[in-house]
Amino acid sequence: MTSTSNGLAIAAKGLHKAFGEKKVLDGIDLAVPQGTIFSLLGPNGAGKTTAVKILSTLIAADSGELYVGGHDLAAEPQAVRAAIGVTGQFSAVDGLITGEENMLLMADLHHLSRTEGRRTAAELLERFDLTDAAKKPASTYSGGMKRRLDIAMTLVGDPRIIFLDEPTTGLDPRARHNMWGIIRELVSGGVTVFLTTQYLEEADELADRIAVLSDGRLVAEGSADELKRRIPGGHVRIRFTDPTAYQAAAVALREVTRDDESLSLQIPSDGSQRELRSILDWLDSAGVEADELTVHTPDLDDVFFALTGPTAGSAAVPNQSKETVR
Numbered sequence: 001m002t003s004t005s006n007g008l009a010i011a012a013k014g015l016h017k018a019f020g021e022k023k024v025l026d027g028i029d030l031a032v033p034q035g036t037i038f039s040l041l042g043p044n045g046a047g048k049t050t051a052v053k054i055l056s057t058l059i060a061a062d063s064g065e066l067y068v069g070g071h072d073l074a075a076e077p078q079a080v081r082a083a084i085g086v087t088g089q090f091s092a093v094d095g096l097i098t099g100e101e102n103m104l105l106m107a108d109l110h111h112l113s114r115t116e117g118r119r120t121a122a123e124l125l126e127r128f129d130l131t132d133a134a135k136k137p138a139s140t141y142s143g144g145m146k147r148r149l150d151i152a153m154t155l156v157g158d159p160r161i162i163f164l165d166e167p168t169t170g171l172d173p174r175a176r177h178n179m180w181g182i183i184r185e186l187v188s189g190g191v192t193v194f195l196t197t198q199y200l201e202e203a204d205e206l207a208d209r210i211a212v213l214s215d216g217r218l219v220a221e222g223s224a225d226e227l228k229r230r231i232p233g234g235h236v237r238i239r240f241t242d243p244t245a246y247q248a249a250a251v252a253l254r255e256v257t258r259d260d261e262s263l264s265l266q267i268p269s270d271g272s273q274r275e276l277r278s279i280l281d282w283l284d285s286a287g288v289e290a291d292e293l294t295v296h297t298p299d300l301d302d303v304f305f306a307l308t309g310p311t312a313g314s315a316a317v318p319n320q321s322k323e324t325v326r
């Protein structure tokens with residue numbers, strides 16, 4: 001590990017890439033700690049696949065200081081290739097041969113001995129629940145099975161860093177949940193995962209950190225919760241059945257929006273424990289008891305729409321938000 005990458009699995013500074021006149025990546029900085037899941041989120045054509053292709057040495061950047069697995073991407077591309085695995089939109093699965101043959105081909109590519117290759121293939125096929133289908137041509141596999149085979153093939157080389165480019169696009173909900181389980185398991189074994197996705201739910205479920213790519217730039221970065229707190233719209237709603245309690249609370253609480261018809265009060269809040277506690281303390285000190293308290297937090301969809309696309313940057317008001325009854 002070189003000092004330049006500071007123990008990070010992936011480090012990028014000032015990553016630029018243009019195709020002709022079109023700037024696809026316009027100065028991107030990335031820092032992905034080892035053993036974490038990092039998700040690059042962005043609308044169609046934002047440059048996610050381009051970033052993966054560059055970081056996995058498939059295409060060259062125009063400029064930028066790039067380190068993957070502690071190796072300088074420009075100076076030591078072979079060392080980077082030895083440390084990583086890539087699966088996703090450009091699948092390595094050959095449909096004409098069986099799952100097992102695909103695995104053995106990968107074992108050959110990694111120069112494993114015959115015995116070692118067979119052992120590794122069998123182990124991985126078992127781990128990914130493909131033993132029963134191992135002798136069937138991969139073209140007969142379902143979408144979920146093909147993705148599992150693709151990841152199993154990537155793991156033959158025991159990579160410490162895995163790039164997953166939209167790994168669950170087109171999978172049904174069950175197959176998607178299975179894939180999430182596989183990804184979590186990889187990370188619990190110390191692997192670093194760089195995941196691109198268009199599914200906000202997926203980034204929310206899996207990623208330790210999320211970066212939102214729009215028009216070639218990272219417009220936001222943080223944990224899912226940090227991103228959700230960055231946009232307006234979070235509030236706490238308190239409902240009463242007793243009009244006297246409702247009036248007392250409306251007086252006791254500051255900055256409330258009243259809804260006299262439903263006897264409910266809405267208070268702007270990020271939904272944090274600290275803010276909830278102070279609201280409850282105000283109610284307690286006013287001696288009133290609410291009948292229902294709901295926390296309304298913006299979800300990643302709100303963040304995404306607020307930060308990307310034509311209305312990005314305007315004071316976007318979340319359209320759909322999750323309500324948690326407490």
Ligand SMILES: Nc1ncnc2c1ncn2[C@@H]1O[C@H](COP(=O)(O)OP(=O)(O)OP(=O)(O)O)[C@@H](O)[C@H]1O
Binds near residue numbers: 019042044048049050
């Ligand atoms: N080889 C290329 N030559 C010219 N333009 C390209 C090339 N590869 C990608 N692009 C353009 O760069 C932009 C980013 O493409 P990229 O595939 O990285 O986006 P993406 O975020 O992965 O999109 P998607 O979610 O649709 O896969 C697009 O406008 C695309 O047309």
